[in-house]
Amino acid sequence: QxxxxxxxxxxxxxxETLSLTCTxxxxxxxxxxxxxxxxxxxRGLEWIGYISHSGSANYNSSLESRVTISLDTxxxxxSLKLNSVTAADTAVYFCARAAxxxxxxxxxxxxxxxxxxx
Amino acid sequence: xxVLTQPPSVSVAPGKTAMITCGxxxxxxxxxxxxxxxxxxxxxxxxxxxxxxxxxxxxxFSASNSGNTATLTISRVEAGDEADYSCQVWDTxxxxxxxxxxxxxx
Numbered sequence: 001q002x003x004x005x006x007x008x009x010x011x012x013x014x015x016e017t018l019s020l021t022c023t024x025x026x027x028x029x030x031x032x033x034x035x036x037x038x039x040x041x042x043r044g045l046e047w048i049g050y051i052s053h054s055g056s057a058n059y060n061s062s063l064e065s066r067v068t069i070s071l072d073t074x075x076x077x078x079s080l081k082l083n084s085v086t087a088a089d090t091a092v093y094f095c096a097r098a099a100x101x102x103x104x105x106x107x108x109x110x111x112x113x114x115x116x117x118x
Numbered sequence: 119x120x121v122l123t124q125p126p127s128v129s130v131a132p133g134k135t136a137m138i139t140c141g142x143x144x145x146x147x148x149x150x151x152x153x154x155x156x157x158x159x160x161x162x163x164x165x166x167x168x169x170x171x172x173x174x175x176x177x178x179f180s181a182s183n184s185g186n187t188a189t190l191t192i193s194r195v196e197a198g199d200e201a202d203y204s205c206q207v208w209d210t211x212x213x214x215x216x217x218x219x220x221x222x223x224x
Binding site: 035037043044045046047050058060061062094101102103104105106107108109110111 | 119149151153159160161162163166167172204206208211212213214215216217218
């Protein structure tokens with residue numbers, strides 16, 4: 001059974017960098033596409049981007065200038081970095097797997113609330 | 119950018135049928151996926167590729183996609199179906215979600 005687990009600070013100061021890691025168990029990160037998706041409180045889901053098993057990344061154009069997704073195959077993890085954060089970046093951040101680049105998301109991690117506040 | 123429109127809320131009595139729509143320009147030409155999300159939990163895939171059910175999802179969940187509207191149908195609704203439901207597509211290599219619909223079981 002594939003499981004994803006997010007980890008990282010729950011509080012980030014404005015203008016700083018949000019960093020989260022997703023640890024994958026039950027599947028090799030050297031296959032599939034690995035996504036980050038977020039959900040602001042009380043609002044809908046927003047796709048942030050993905051990184052492929054080969055390390056190529058694709059980002060939401062609205063966030064592309066601030067986001068980096070990377071792979072660590074030695075730890076079977078992938079990571080999200082979002083710089084220059086503001087209060088608008090406060091959200092629950094989910095990691096999720098997709099079988100191909102343009103595909104459904106399954107499974108998802110449990111989510112990690114990140115609050116941007118001084 | 120591509121926009122998916124869902125009604126904010128749908129209410130249905132137990133045992134009845136709920137229909138949740140997802141509107142988008144020529145959405146029928148795209149593959150639509152549906153997710154169920156209960157409070158405080160991660161989304162769960164309930165329909166993929168317009169109308170396929172993952173293993174473990176009851177047959178009561180079905181979906182269709184044509185023209186400008188995709189529809190998720192939940193038959194014989196149960197109290198445990200109360201949740202937010204979101205549709206999702208890919209457009210120009212970017213993931214797009216609808217705003218979500220809160221299903222209330224009366």
